[in-house]
Amino acid sequence: MNDGIYVSIKPNPISKIMKGIKNHEFRNYVPKESFKFLYVYVSAPQSELKYVIEIGKIVQYPEKVEDYGDGNLEFNKGQKSKYAYPILKVYELINPISLKILKTTTSIFV
Secondary structure (H helix, E strand, C coil): CCCEEEEEECHHHHHHHHCCCCCEEEECCCCCCCCCEEEEEECCCCCEEEEEEEECCCEECCCCCCCCCCCHHHHHCCCCCCEEEEEEEEEEEEEEEEHHHHHHHCCCCC
16 A cells, blocks of 8 residues: 555635535545545645545545535536545644655656
């Protein structure tokens, strides 16, 4: 099992996650190896690795998620991505990692 995967999330959706308005992250893929964390790179204008999200068991459409939450109804109707990653807990990094540093220290962000 991998500990986690890197994902890029725009500032507006991550704001909804932090406020508890959005309780699933929706994606059209699931990596082959299981994982329990999303390492979140927040795109421009922030452009930094800023959060770690602990997720629950991934839900594949046509399975349903609870109706409450931004995007949940659309997922349940098949109008959104194929997979819902339940958000269990969000950790904010005390020292976010800038895109410049990510590019020089890892091949993921080149």
